[in-house]
Amino acid sequence: MREIVHLQAGQCGNQIGAKFWEVISDEHGIDPTGTYQGDSDLQLERINVYYNEASGGKYVPRAVLVDLEPGTMDSVRSGPFGQVFRPDNFVFGMSVDPEKGGIGRKSTPNPEQVSLQLLFKGDH
Incomplete structure (x- = not known):
């Protein structure tokens, strides 16, 4: 199925x-x-x-x-x-800087956040 x-x-x-x-x-x-x-x-x-x-x-x-x-x-x-x-x-x-397409440096990202970063990262 x-x-x-x-x-x-x-x-x-x-x-x-x-x-x-x-x-x-x-x-x-x-x-x-x-x-x-x-x-x-x-x-x-x-x-x-x-x-x-x-x-x-x-x-x-x-x-x-x-x-x-x-x-x-x-x-x-x-x-x-x-x-x-x-x-x-x-x-x-999560804390993301849209200008940089990445996670902010305020905390250590967990695996879910890294996955989100990769998902949303694009060529700006």
Whole structure:
């Protein structure tokens, strides 16, 4: 079976991604708590492409949400389907100098921050 890990990055990516999860959840009969509320067995067919089944019959999006600013993540979490994500789906919050495309020297970066730096680094 094919499985997809959905990566949302930045403000725009996370806003589009949040809407994507609303639509795909509706198509599969998943409510905002991650519980299946559908009315057709077809909705559960291939649900594991996008979701992991967690304890209690809850479905959790197979997704990583990334942003340098926690504000975008707060808006996703407070949105209609924000509670369907696990807290560890969110990766955010680091000091970055956009002019230099790197992490500030205020602290030692952890591996997640280094990964974010590589993800967001571009030719300016």
